[in-house]
Amino acid sequence: MSMLKVTNLTKKFGDFKALDGVNLEVNEGEIMGFIGPNGAGKSTTIKVLLGILKATDGEVQIFGKDAWDDAVEIHKRVAYVPGDVNLWPNLTGGEVIDLFVKLRGTNHKSRRDELIEKFSLDPKKKCRTYSKGNRQKVALIAAFSSDADLYILDEPTSGLDPLMENIFQECVKDLKKQGKSVLLSSHILSEVEKLCDKVAIIRKGTIIETGTLAELRHLTRTQLLIETKKPVKNLAELKGVHDVEVKEQGLSFQVDTEELDNVLRHVSQFGVLKLESAPPTLEDLFMRHYESGDNEATPGAGGGN
Amino acid sequence: MALKHLTKTGQLSRFILRLDRVKVSLWLIGITFFTLIVPAAFEGLYENQQERDAMAETMANPAMTAMVGPGNLENYTTGAMTTHQMLLMTALVAGLMSILLVSRHTRGDEEDGRIELIRSLPAGRLSYLNAALVVITGTSVVLALINGFGLYALGIETMDLAGSLLYGAGLGGTALVFAGVAAVFAQLSESSRGTIGLSIGVLLFSYLFRAVTDISNESLSWLSPLGWVTKTEAYTNNNWGPIFLMVVAAAILFILANYLQSIRDLESGFLPSKPGRSTASSFLQGPLGLAWRLQRTGAFFWAIGMFVLGASYGSVMGDMESFFEGNEMLQQMLQPVEGLTLTEQFIPMLLIVMSIMATVPPVIAMNKLRGEEKKERLDHLLGRAVSRTQLMGGYLLLAVLNAFIMISLTAIGLWSAADAVMEEGLSFSMIYGAALAYLPATLVMVGLAVFLAGVLPKLTPFVWAYVLYSFFVVYLGNLMQFPEWTAKISPFGHVAQVPVEEAAFLPLFLLCVVAAALMALGLIGFRKRDISA
Numbered sequence: 001m002s003m004l005k006v007t008n009l010t011k012k013f014g015d016f017k018a019l020d021g022v023n024l025e026v027n028e029g030e031i032m033g034f035i036g037p038n039g040a041g042k043s044t045t046i047k048v049l050l051g052i053l054k055a056t057d058g059e060v061q062i063f064g065k066d067a068w069d070d071a072v073e074i075h076k077r078v079a080y081v082p083g084d085v086n087l088w089p090n091l092t093g094g095e096v097i098d099l100f101v102k103l104r105g106t107n108h109k110s111r112r113d114e115l116i117e118k119f120s121l122d123p124k125k126k127c128r129t130y131s132k133g134n135r136q137k138v139a140l141i142a143a144f145s146s147d148a149d150l151y152i153l154d155e156p157t158s159g160l161d162p163l164m165e166n167i168f169q170e171c172v173k174d175l176k177k178q179g180k181s182v183l184l185s186s187h188i189l190s191e192v193e194k195l196c197d198k199v200a201i202i203r204k205g206t207i208i209e210t211g212t213l214a215e216l217r218h219l220t221r222t223q224l225l226i227e228t229k230k231p232v233k234n235l236a237e238l239k240g241v242h243d244v245e246v247k248e249q250g251l252s253f254q255v256d257t258e259e260l261d262n263v264l265r266h267v268s269q270f271g272v273l274k275l276e277s278a279p280p281t282l283e284d285l286f287m288r289h290y291e292s293g294d295n296e297a298t299p300g301a302g303g304g305n
Numbered sequence: 306m307a308l309k310h311l312t313k314t315g316q317l318s319r320f321i322l323r324l325d326r327v328k329v330s331l332w333l334i335g336i337t338f339f340t341l342i343v344p345a346a347f348e349g350l351y352e353n354q355q356e357r358d359a360m361a362e363t364m365a366n367p368a369m370t371a372m373v374g375p376g377n378l379e380n381y382t383t384g385a386m387t388t389h390q391m392l393l394m395t396a397l398v399a400g401l402m403s404i405l406l407v408s409r410h411t412r413g414d415e416e417d418g419r420i421e422l423i424r425s426l427p428a429g430r431l432s433y434l435n436a437a438l439v440v441i442t443g444t445s446v447v448l449a450l451i452n453g454f455g456l457y458a459l460g461i462e463t464m465d466l467a468g469s470l471l472y473g474a475g476l477g478g479t480a481l482v483f484a485g486v487a488a489v490f491a492q493l494s495e496s497s498r499g500t501i502g503l504s505i506g507v508l509l510f511s512y513l514f515r516a517v518t519d520i521s522n523e524s525l526s527w528l529s530p531l532g533w534v535t536k537t538e539a540y541t542n543n544n545w546g547p548i549f550l551m552v553v554a555a556a557i558l559f560i561l562a563n564y565l566q567s568i569r570d571l572e573s574g575f576l577p578s579k580p581g582r583s584t585a586s587s588f589l590q591g592p593l594g595l596a597w598r599l600q601r602t603g604a605f606f607w608a609i610g611m612f613v614l615g616a617s618y619g620s621v622m623g624d625m626e627s628f629f630e631g632n633e634m635l636q637q638m639l640q641p642v643e644g645l646t647l648t649e650q651f652i653p654m655l656l657i658v659m660s661i662m663a664t665v666p667p668v669i670a671m672n673k674l675r676g677e678e679k680k681e682r683l684d685h686l687l688g689r690a691v692s693r694t695q696l697m698g699g700y701l702l703l704a705v706l707n708a709f710i711m712i713s714l715t716a717i718g719l720w721s722a723a724d725a726v727m728e729e730g731l732s733f734s735m736i737y738g739a740a741l742a743y744l745p746a747t748l749v750m751v752g753l754a755v756f757l758a759g760v761l762p763k764l765t766p767f768v769w770a771y772v773l774y775s776f777f778v779v780y781l782g783n784l785m786q787f788p789e790w791t792a793k794i795s796p797f798g799h800v801a802q803v804p805v806e807e808a809a810f811l812p813l814f815l816l817c818v819v820a821a822a823l824m825a826l827g828l829i830g831f832r833k834r835d836i837s838a
Contacts, residue, residue, distance in 0.1 A: 047684070047836075050684070050687065050688045052683075052684055052687055052688065052835070052837075053835045053836070053837065054833070054834070054835055071687070071692070072692040072695075073690075075689050075690045075691075076690045078688070080684075080689075082684055082688070084681065086682050087682070088595075088682065089496065089498075090496075090498070090599075091581075091589075091598070092580075092581035092583065094581075094582060094583040094585065095581070095582055095584070095585040095586075095589055096585075097585075098584050098589070098590075099585050099589055099590070099594075099595060100685065100689065102585070102590045102591065103592070103686060103689040103690060103691055104690050123584075124581055124582065124583045125580065125581070126581055128495075128496055139685075
């Protein structure tokens with residue numbers, strides 16, 4: 001069942017097109033990673049999902065309801081953590097958590113206290129004294145102690161230390177066990193790799209890739225380092241071979257995953273002494289998309305759709 | 306050793322000036338405008354010394370002394386009159402300007418983490434503080450000079466160059482002293498709210514202290530920085546001693562601020578902050594509770610302020626009749642009406658001014674919504690099960706209650722003080738009813754604030770221009786005989802002036818309709834627009 005479905009979403013600010021035909025879908029029990037460079041439109045998309053910004057065009061549905069018209073109804077089952085957590089300087093963290101939980105209508109006192117303990121937050125301090133990480137903890141505790149069906153997390157860990165990030169990851173895994181859905185926007189790719197079932201990459205207001213990590217890996221290149229008895233001939237001319245470099249230890253190059261078989265066949269003619277391969281990481285994928293120019297922006301087919 | 310802590314002060318001063326160029330200019334223009342317009346008006350209103358002496362006589366009572374300070378009533382020239390009636394009040398405003406500008410660039414910038422960024426650059430540890438002080442010192446000097454030369458340029462006979470410059474210096478000096486006060490409190494308090502609150506507290510205490518000592522024992526007024534302003538006796542004895550005192554006091558405060566800054570850690574203060582509640586009270590459970598929580602302190606102080614304002618007007622009521630007899634200006638403003646004492650005729654004028662003052666806190670309460678939006682805090686609420694209407698409706702409800710309470714308190718303050726000083730007290734129901742008649746006009750202002758917040762959020766501050774306009778046309782309009790339509794543009798110009806005029810309900814009803822329409826449009830607009838900073 002689709003928890004969140006965005007079809008052809010466009011958002012303009014004056015003449016500037018912040019989002020240009022975004023398509024996104026999160027199904028029940030799915031954890032969707034939402035990645036993209038700064039200014040690509042992640043937060044704008046999320047604010048449209050929450051009915052804080054109004055879509056210029058396109059359809060945005062959460063739980064089958066319209067994100068703008070039925071915002072209040074939807075929000076009873078949504079938990080949100082913003083990227084920049086701005087809090088009221090003269091309220092304490094504890095007060096803000098209670099207020100946030102109450103505003104959704106549920107009350108999990110024991111869960112709240114347990115999370116405050118886990119994230120080691122001092123709830124008696126005024127928010128003005130909190131660091132970025134502590135303000136983020138306030139928002140995270142409020143989100144995790146409410147009983148929602150969809151969690152929308154916008155770069156929730158950018159201010160947390162590694163220990164707290166681990167606790168955050170545990171909390172997300174808990175949600176997964178309970179069959180909850182999560183949309184996780186993040187810059188920390190290792191985190192996305194660890195937690196997410198699917199990934200959507202946004203760039204300049206358009207989703208350029210969606211799919212499971214396996215599907216996306218398929219679209220990318222494998223890094224190879226080989227040493228052969230005889231010098232390899234005509235390698236650069238082969239289809240799917242990129243960035244050939246002669247190094248001390250041998251030849252280093254990248255191969256499109258679908259051409260791997262052909263290339264290995266070709267190379268093996270020259271007597272392979274050593275072969276090292278590095279699997280494509282999400283980071284490679286990410287970098288490749290971020291760095292590529294406009295003409296190269298839509299390679300292959302998106303896996304997810 | 307000290308110099309390395311001041312590296313790049315000059316560059317940072319230019320930076321702060323660049324940030325504040327509009328704000329500083331507006332303050333300077335505003336203060337100068339009021340300084341120059343009043344003596345010019347006095348020249349038109351009092352044609353000869355006889356009329357001025359008559360005015361002087363009516364000013365010779367303790368209530369007036371408490372309000373504006375002592376003056377040279379024996380030789381009440383236009384110059385002496387300006388100094389007596391305007392200098393202290395204008396100095397109070399200049400002090401407020403300093404407090405707001407300085408706390409913004411000291412504790413304000415520190416609280417928001419901007420000073421941390423500056424400190425990480427090759428700038429000295431004390432550079433930013435001193436840059437802020439350089440800018441406010443420059444502002445004070447410019448304030449002194451343009452007011453001084455401006456007054457002289459009016460070409461009024463009794464306002465010579467020396468007196469004019471001293472008058473300006475009094476304003477600039479006060480600005481400097483309270484810049485020092487704010488700079489010191491910025492070190493002591495841990496928040497910019499605390500800095501502003503404590504500094505304004507000192508400002509008001511200085512004012513009240515000298516109000517008491519000016520009546521009881523004038524030499525004790527030397528203990529209050531605001532007492533010094535009137536001690537200059539500009540245009541009379543031209544006493545420069547107090548200016549010297551102001552500069553010395555400011556220098557000491559500046560040095561103290563530097564010392565305190567140098568011995569403390571960034572983002573810490575000397576006044577302890579106590580831990581708060583670990584859970585929300587049963588009151589803080591929804592958008593309305595939160596909105597109230599955010600404005601209750603402010604509302605509380607406004608409430609006290611409004612009561613004191615009403616009471617201070619009420620306290621002069623006892624001397625009213627004698628006050629009117631010799632005063633042609635006021636007689637010009639008040640056409641005698643049969644069956645009413647002059648005091649009673651004066652009441653509508655007081656009420657109209659007080660009701661506009663009482664409009665300020667509800668409009669602040671309403672504009673808080675846009676302020677929260679700009680700080681991206683509304684996202685927390687709207688991202689949860691809170692509707693736009695519920696959110697704005699909560700702020701509106703508080704603003705309306707606020708309007709009702711503020712106007713009531715001014716009326717109660719006015720009545721209770723007047724009742725105490727007058728031989729025959731005033732009727733409470735008459736005063737209260739007349740004051741409440743202004744509530745619909747206040748609601749129009751609140752309605753405009755709602756409308757702007759909902760439909761034209763970028764223009765929210767425009768409502769202040771309208772409030773200021775209303776104040777200007779109803780306060781000075783009569784005095785300067787503006788055409789009548791200028792007052793009719795303001796909602797306050799449509800309220801019947803009870804008890805002089807018959808109470809008229811139709812205009813009040815229509816004002817309510819306008820207010821309700823503006824509110825409805827604002828609520829609808831708020832539901833349809835993007836929430837964004």
